[in-house]
Amino acid sequence: MAGVSRLQYATDIRLVRVMCSGRVDLEFVLRAFSNGMDGVFIGGCRLNECNYITHGNFDALNMVLLCKKIMEHIGLNPERLRIEFMTSGEGNLFTEVVDEFSKTVKNLGPLGKGEEIDEDELKSKLEEIRRLVPYIKIEKRKKLASHLENKEEWEGFFTRDEIDTLLGEVVSYHIDPDKCQACMICFRRCPVEAIEGGKNKIHVIDQDKCIKCGTCYEVCPPRFGAVNKISGAPVPPPVPEEERTIVRKVKAK
Numbered sequence: 001m002a003g004v005s006r007l008q009y010a011t012d013i014r015l016v017r018v019m020c021s022g023r024v025d026l027e028f029v030l031r032a033f034s035n036g037m038d039g040v041f042i043g044g045c046r047l048n049e050c051n052y053i054t055h056g057n058f059d060a061l062n063m064v065l066l067c068k069k070i071m072e073h074i075g076l077n078p079e080r081l082r083i084e085f086m087t088s089g090e091g092n093l094f095t096e097v098v099d100e101f102s103k104t105v106k107n108l109g110p111l112g113k114g115e116e117i118d119e120d121e122l123k124s125k126l127e128e129i130r131r132l133v134p135y136i137k138i139e140k141r142k143k144l145a146s147h148l149e150n151k152e153e154w155e156g157f158f159t160r161d162e163i164d165t166l167l168g169e170v171v172s173y174h175i176d177p178d179k180c181q182a183c184m185i186c187f188r189r190c191p192v193e194a195i196e197g198g199k200n201k202i203h204v205i206d207q208d209k210c211i212k213c214g215t216c217y218e219v220c221p222p223r224f225g226a227v228n229k230i231s232g233a234p235v236p237p238p239v240p241e242e243e244r245t246i247v248r249k250v251k252a253k
């Protein structure tokens with residue numbers, strides 16, 4: 001309505017339309033910051049007034065609450081991210097909120113500079129967090145599916161300690177070369193092709209590609225139990241390529 005009613009609002013905001021605020025993924029917000037945006041504003045329909053059964057605005061709210069704590073973890077001011085709920089007819093409210101948010105972000109200064117974080121350091125922190133988005137979403141999936149009806153529940157839903165622990169104890173997955181039987185199940189199921197393997201080859205996880213989704217850990221047959229979940233310890237180096245062939249014993253007739 002704001003545009004149709006010719007209402008004026010801050011010109012430094014760029015609108016990206018999505019079908020539902022629930023479509024705004026944590027990765028999108030972090031990518032916006034990686035691309036140098038100083039603030040991200042998400043406008044969603046009023047809670048409990050969703051036209052669909054999905055109520056995606058609750059998902060958007062949970063994502064924002066989580067992202068604000070992640071921002072604190074990497075040293076960014078969480079006020080650079082804001083979500084507001086309004087109907088499409090509330091053009092006045094939209095312009096009011098956008099103007100106010102634009103002013104807040106201007107006062108905070110350019111991303112990182114306002115927080116006195118070195119540009120390269122911020123870039124690498126954001127890149128690292130973006131790589132961990134699937135892991136974060138898996139670890140926090142139950143909370144991310146919550147419906148927080150009361151505003152009082154928002155504050156403290158995710159805590160700084162919780163996020164510091166989550167990101168400080170990131171797990172890694174490693175295939176035990178002595179147990180891997182090259183059944184190739186993990187190889188086929190890995191969503192990002194992070195597992196190197198083949199017929200009769202000990203499988204190896206490429207740690208740079210791994211998004212820590214845990215699928216390989218779940219699908220490796222229990223009788224092999226070859227995938228280990230590692231936390232707080234270094235991942236053993238990969239088996240050299242030339243030592244990956246599995247030599248199977250032939251049963252004596």
Ligand code: SF4
Pocket residue numbers: 173189190191192193194195205206209210211212213214215216217
């Ligand atoms: S945890 Fe396993 S399945 Fe998931 S991305 Fe990493 S290697 Fe692939």
Ligand code: SF4
Pocket residue numbers: 175179180181182183184185186187197203219220221224225226227
């Ligand atoms: S599922 Fe387990 S046994 Fe099969 S290839 Fe992967 S790690 Fe090896």
